[in-house]
Amino acid sequence: MGTPLSRDPIADARRNWEEHGWADVAASMAAITAIMRTQQILLARIELTLKPFGLTFARYELLALLSFARNGSLPMKKASTLLQVHPTSITNAVDRLQDAGLVRRSPHPTDGRTTLVELTAEGRTLAKRSTAALNTGVFSDPGFEPDDIDQLIRILRDFRRNAGDFLGS
Amino acid sequence: MGTPLSRDPIADARRNWEEHGWADVAASMAAITAIMRTQQILLARIELTLKPFGLTFARYELLALLSFARNGSLPMKKASTLLQVHPTSITNAVDRLQDAGLVRRSPHPTDGRTTLVELTAEGRTLAKRSTAALNTGVFSDPGFEPDDIDQLIRILRDFRRNAGDFLGS
DNA sequence: GTTGAACCATTGGATGTCCTAGTATATTGC
DNA sequence: GCAATATACTAGGACATCCAATGGTTCAAC
Numbered sequence: 001m002g003t004p005l006s007r008d009p010i011a012d013a014r015r016n017w018e019e020h021g022w023a024d025v026a027a028s029m030a031a032i033t034a035i036m037r038t039q040q041i042l043l044a045r046i047e048l049t050l051k052p053f054g055l056t057f058a059r060y061e062l063l064a065l066l067s068f069a070r071n072g073s074l075p076m077k078k079a080s081t082l083l084q085v086h087p088t089s090i091t092n093a094v095d096r097l098q099d100a101g102l103v104r105r106s107p108h109p110t111d112g113r114t115t116l117v118e119l120t121a122e123g124r125t126l127a128k129r130s131t132a133a134l135n136t137g138v139f140s141d142p143g144f145e146p147d148d149i150d151q152l153i154r155i156l157r158d159f160r161r162n163a164g165d166f167l168g169s
Numbered sequence: 170m171g172t173p174l175s176r177d178p179i180a181d182a183r184r185n186w187e188e189h190g191w192a193d194v195a196a197s198m199a200a201i202t203a204i205m206r207t208q209q210i211l212l213a214r215i216e217l218t219l220k221p222f223g224l225t226f227a228r229y230e231l232l233a234l235l236s237f238a239r240n241g242s243l244p245m246k247k248a249s250t251l252l253q254v255h256p257t258s259i260t261n262a263v264d265r266l267q268d269a270g271l272v273r274r275s276p277h278p279t280d281g282r283t284t285l286v287e288l289t290a291e292g293r294t295l296a297k298r299s300t301a302a303l304n305t306g307v308f309s310d311p312g313f314e315p316d317d318i319d320q321l322i323r324i325l326r327d328f329r330r331n332a333g334d335f336l337g338s
Numbered sequence: 339g340t341t342g343a344a345c346c347a348t349t350g351g352a353t354g355t356c357c358t359a360g361t362a363t364a365t366t367g368c
Numbered sequence: 369g370c371a372a373t374a375t376a377c378t379a380g381g382a383c384a385t386c387c388a389a390t391g392g393t394t395c396a397a398c
Contacts, residue, residue, distance in 0.1 A: 022308075036211070088356070090377090135198075165174065
């Protein structure tokens with residue numbers, strides 16, 4: 001982006017919190033704000049990598065999910081649940097992927113309420129190629145130390161479980 | 170926010186990566202995906218807490234930033250830099266905060282290119298009240314262990330520095 | 339001084355997310 | 369079997385974010 005700041009803005013915010021009598025929650029505020037900013041940086045990198053494929057991250061996630069499904073197809077609701085986004089976000093993504101010829105809708109064989117989303121041949125190819133691009137362009141050098149990656153995975157798994165994302169021990 | 174899944178979807182994705190020959194980047198993929206999901210959960214909590222005040226997180230951040238500024242005013246560009254968002258996002262936020270009577274625009278005394286944003290009395294009051302709500306409603310019980318919060322702050326600070334957010338040792 | 343490069347804010351366009359209905363189909367209870 | 373409830377998808381609206389382009393203003397080089 002722009003020129004680097006001379007100081008960490010989140011550390012400054014934490015100082016402000018401490019100086020205003022909120023020292024007890026200052027660290028928590030700093031951690032949460034840092035997660036927000038980190039997500040923003042990572043999303044920008046991912047979107048940049050996916051741009052040549054005409055994909056956004058939202059559409060890529062759906063494509064990747066379908067590529068791992070049994071027949072390359074899933075009910076819309078199932079995709080919404082697994083990707084943990086609002087059903088309307090899936091409708092939106094499927095609309096655009098369908099326009100691009102990467103997926104197609106089909107009725108569920110036994111449940112008239114349900115619509116299946118299915119990868120087309122082009123969709124499967126693009127899923128492979130874009131995943132390869134993300135692996136080499138983003139995931140292979142994420143900017144975290146290996147030990148820190150393990151820490152992150154553990155800390156965020158605990159958080160997500162406590163938040164009710166999934167059951168577990 | 171529906172029913173919890175029976176399995177961690179990110180752990181499943183990691184397994185898929187490993188089974189497709191991308192084991193070397195699977196952990197990194199899992200960590201990044203977990204950050205995305207964690208951000209989503211936290212943002213939802215924050216927005217829920219801010220809703221009674223008629224604020225979104227984007228507008229709250231600007232309000233809070235102004236409340237810590239010397240005269241309660243900053244150049245738009247400065248706000249954009251400190252909050253690390255695109256200038257147009259600031260324009261958008263200021264438009265809405267101004268409509269709500271919480272901030273006001275004024276010309277810069279010496280630089281004709283620059284516009285200052287300034288907190289109104291109502292804006293300052295709302296900043297205080299909404300910050301108190303976030304402190305008690307979100308930051309006081311973030312869902313991380315205290316030790317993990319310190320780990321997060323360190324890991325994400327290193328990441329942001331490496332990403333060019335700010336200079337530092 | 340003039341002129342051209344750099345900088346600031348805004349507008350318009352594309353996306354994505356969520357929420358609130360509204361429509362259609364399933365399932366459950368009596 | 370029929371009514372009441374639950375579930376699945378879609379349509380429309382509110383917001384936020386980014387990018388590209390536009391109109392002003394400032395600054396620096398000559």
